[in-house]
Amino acid sequence: MTPEEFRTQGKALVDWIADYWETIEERPVLSQVEPGWVRSQLPEHPPEQGEPFEAMLADVDRAIMPGITHWQHPGFHAYFNSGGSAPSVLGDLLSSGLGVQGMLWATSPAATELETLVLDWLAELLSLPAAFRSDSTGGGVIQDSASSATLVALLAARERAGDDSNAHGVRQGESGLVVYASEHAHSSIEKAVRIAGFGTDFLRSIPTDQEHRMRPDALAEAMAADAAAGLVPTIVVASVGTTSTTAIDPVRAIAEVAAEHDAWVHVDAALAGTAALVPEHRWIHDGLELVDSYVVNPHKWMLTTFDASAFWVADRAPLIGALSVLPEYLRNAASESGAVIDYRDWQIPLGRRFRALKLWFVIRSFGAEGLRDMVRRHLDLTDRFDGWVRGSDSYMITAPTTVNLVCFRHVGGEGESRRVMEAVNAGGEAYLNHTVVGGEFMVRVSIGGERTEQRHIDRLCQLLDELA
Numbered sequence: 114m115t116p117e118e119f120r121t122q123g124k125a126l127v128d129w130i131a132d133y134w135e136t137i138e139e140r141p142v143l144s145q146v147e148p149g150w151v152r153s154q155l156p157e158h159p160p161e162q163g164e165p166f167e168a169m170l171a172d173v174d175r176a177i178m179p180g181i182t183h184w185q186h187p188g189f190h191a192y193f194n195s196g197g198s199a200p201s202v203l204g205d206l207l208s209s210g211l212g213v214q215g216m217l218w219a220t221s222p223a224a225t226e227l228e229t230l231v232l233d234w235l236a237e238l239l240s241l242p243a244a245f246r247s248d249s250t251g252g253g254v255i256q257d258s259a260s261s262a263t264l265v266a267l268l269a270a271r272e273r274a275g276d277d278s279n280a281h282g283v284r285q286g287e288s289g290l291v292v293y294a295s296e297h298a299h300s301s302i303e304k305a306v307r308i309a310g311f312g313t314d315f316l317r318s319i320p321t322d323q324e325h326r327m328r329p330d331a332l333a334e335a336m337a338a339d340a341a342a343g344l345v346p347t348i349v350v351a352s353v354g355t356t357s358t359t360a361i362d363p364v365r366a367i368a369e370v371a372a373e374h375d376a377w378v379h380v381d382a383a384l385a386g387t388a389a390l391v392p393e394h395r396w397i398h399d400g401l402e403l404v405d406s407y408v409v410n411p412h413k414w415m416l417t418t419f420d421a422s423a424f425w426v427a428d429r430a431p432l433i434g435a436l437s438v439l440p441e442y443l444r445n446a447a448s449e450s451g452a453v454i455d456y457r458d459w460q461i462p463l464g465r466r467f468r469a470l471k472l473w474f475v476i477r478s479f480g481a482e483g484l485r486d487m488v489r490r491h492l493d494l495t496d497r498f499d500g501w502v503r504g505s506d507s508y509m510i511t512a513p514t515t516v517n518l519v520c521f522r523h524v525g526g527e528g529e530s531r532r533v534m535e536a537v538n539a540g541g542e543a544y545l546n547h548t549v550v551g552g553e554f555m556v557r558v559s560i561g562g563e564r565t566e567q568r569h570i571d572r573l574c575q576l577l578d579e580l581a
């Protein structure tokens with residue numbers, strides 16, 4: 114493809130995407146295809162000769178689009194929403210066009226310096242503690258996912274605990290390092306525990322209270338028991354917004370317990386952290402100045418297309434200590450001067466995309482005010498839906514609504530709740546999913562789509578009424 118052809122086809126593709134966004138509401142939110150259908154529409158073998166771009170775009174319409182679940186649809190309320198605003202898509206396009214690999218400051222100074230700036234901006238917008246700023250002991254980095262952020266937090270905590278398994282390998286149970294998280298923490302914590310070699314026998318699942326928040330007294334008990342048994346309480350992962358119900362763990366009380374054992378505290382605020390853009394919701398971060406690391410996903414609720422997970426540490430030394438390996442071919446004068454950040458030392462892979470561009474475009478396009486408006490609009494819509502459920506004779510709220518997720522069920526129980534949820538999903542206007550907490554089946558309605566307006570929430574209420 115010549116630059117001239119790229120110009121033509123690129124414009125056609127941008128038009129295609131703009132048309133898609135304009136007409137997205139006409140499509141069923143949830144893909145309706147059967148397993149294997151998409152593959153059955155495509156040739157079994159790769160083409161011998163190159164094909165024109167028009168043919169590919171036609172196949173996108175014919176064979177790919179039926180297999181798409183429309184995450185940017187205003188009726189998408191399953192899981193957590195996924196950002197996809199136009200400025201973020203353009204930022205990603207520019208990143209691809211530049212084709213920059215920003216592993217070292219020297220491999221593209223702008224990629225590193227813009228990332229540092231944008232994460233300082235974001236720290237300011239979320240009112241994060243001063244230690245997370247790049248001019249302090251810590252700093253921020255964009256990871257591909259909250260799962261990766263949690264994994265590197267575990268590795269940094271292990272480094273700070275003085276464990277020597279980086280040198281000697283992990284032998285079964287020998288290090289005695291223990292990880293703590295609430296029983297409702299995201300599955301990525303267990304995955305990180307496995308990958309980092311802590312071993313799931315050394316992951317403590319801490320009981321929660323009536324509102325599904327980690328109980329600091331139970332954490333204190335578990336940590337004390339482990340310490341008494343000669344183990345090393347190493348890291349506590351607090352959830353600010355659990356995946357099932359967005360329960361907010363009490364970070365301050367958790368950090369105070371952890372401090373007694375000099376354990377690292379990592380806060381997983383993948384979805385809910387975005388709520389702290391508005392001052393009236395900053396209570397979710399109470400105690401954050403006592404923690405060691407924190408992650409929020411702009412690719413969830415902050416209008417940024419996947420992937421962009423913002424991760425901060427209060428002290429960058431253990432993180433870099435855990436992850437820095439310096440072969441000769443990466444040596445360069447800038448790194449050796451100590452005056453630059455090399456983000457390869459802050460993450461698992463060596464290579465890294467120029468993700469800061471899309472976040473920069475988002476923050477500049479919407480402005481702080483636009484981002485706050487978006488959060489307030491979603492919180493208001495959530496309140497509206499929560500209020501509707503509370504006023505209904507057929508449905509009941511099943512968990513406290515803390516940010517932009519409502520959990521509810523049919524008063525008739527699981528069977529009725531499933532029937533209603535499946536009927537809504539089959540209808541194509543909205544997509545809901547479910548969870549089970551403490552044995553109770555709940556339908557989840559996440560409200561964080563850029564295009565979701567009051568009329569969509571009112572229509573959902575109407576549908577639920579009709580199906581009751």
Ligand SMILES: Cc1ncc(COP(=O)(O)O)c(C=O)c1O
Nearest residue numbers: 258259260299354355356381383
């Ligand atoms: C609380 C929480 N943590 C972590 C994750 C995983 O996020 P990622 O896909 O960025 O790894 C999720 C995903 O929904 C989540 O809700």
